[in-house]
Amino acid sequence: DSGVTQTPKHLITATGQRVTLRCSPRSGDLSVYWYQQSLDQGLQFLIQYYNGEERAKGNILERFSAQQFPDLHSELNLSSLELGDSALYFCASSATLLGQGKMNTEAFFGQGTRLTVV
Amino acid sequence: GIQVEQSPPDLILQEGANSTLRCNFSDSVNNLQWFHQNPWGQLINLFYIPSGTKQNGRLSATTVATERYSLLYISSSQTTDSGVYFCAVDNSNSGYALNFGKGTSLLVTP
Numbered sequence: 613d614s615g616v617t618q619t620p621k622h623l624i625t626a627t628g629q630r631v632t633l634r635c636s637p638r639s640g641d642l643s644v645y646w647y648q649q650s651l652d653q654g655l656q657f658l659i660q661y662y663n664g665e666e667r668a669k670g671n672i673l674e675r676f677s678a679q680q681f682p683d684l685h686s687e688l689n690l691s692s693l694e695l696g697d698s699a700l701y702f703c704a705s706s707a708t709l710l711g712q713g714k715m716n717t718e719a720f721f722g723q724g725t726r727l728t729v730v
Numbered sequence: 731g732i733q734v735e736q737s738p739p740d741l742i743l744q745e746g747a748n749s750t751l752r753c754n755f756s757d758s759v760n761n762l763q764w765f766h767q768n769p770w771g772q773l774i775n776l777f778y779i780p781s782g783t784k785q786n787g788r789l790s791a792t793t794v795a796t797e798r799y800s801l802l803y804i805s806s807s808q809t810t811d812s813g814v815y816f817c818a819v820d821n822s823n824s825g826y827a828l829n830f831g832k833g834t835s836l837l838v839t840p
Contacts (some may be wrong), residue, residue, distance in 0.1 A: 614775070615773075617831065643826065644784075645827055645828070647770075654830060654832050654833070655816065655830040657827045657828065657829065660826070660827050667826075667828050670827065700771055702773065704828070708828065717760060717761050717820070717826050718761070718763065718775070718778040719761075719763065719773060719818075720830055721765070721772075721773040721775075723771075723772055724771055724772070724773075726771070
């Protein structure tokens with residue numbers, strides 16, 4: 613168990629719909645990352661939040677958005693869904709403060725949410 | 731962004747054989763991790779190894795940061811080692827977001 617919790621595990625929805633994926637990071641981790649894994653694109657970084665603020669953006673579509681809440685959990689919102697959005701969506705967390713200005717940057721991944729758009 | 735190349739892309743081994751997987755990267759890194767994605771899709775941490783050598787049971791890894799490559803060694807392979815092995819790296823330009831290689835797909839046969 614990585615300590616990163618993602619819900620739901622599976623999601624089936626129709627084209628044009630909107631879904632929300634949820635992630636609870638490991639205790640103490642300040643950063644949350646979202647990744648998309650599809651057969652043709654591999655593991656693609658979407659977006660990163662650090663302590664509630666957006667830190668970095670990758671290949672995230674405008675139809676997708678995310679946020680990190682004060683309790684550090686994060687949500688990824690996918691709207692106007694298309695067939696091509698079907699993929700495994702991972703959340704990862706890292707950035708545990710070790711004290712004396714040091715930080716552990718090892719990333720741990722949740723089990724993923726398998727999204728199927730029909 | 732930083733490029734990550736893994737080789738070989740596919741590998742078939744008989745149980746008990748040894749193997750070496752390679753990861754080349756295009757820039758200096760803050761972090762390098764090896765993951766195993768099992769047939770159920772879970773990404774399991776194997777090593778956090780931006781430099782040096784580590785061992786964990788039948789697995790070991792070495793990263794030579796100055797030459798921008800890392801190696802993952804699997805000894806006495808078992809059928810449960812099957813799956814995809816990913817190398818992922820980050821540097822300060824990516825805000826610590828990992829960039830993944832395309833992976834090495836390993837099948838260990840009985």
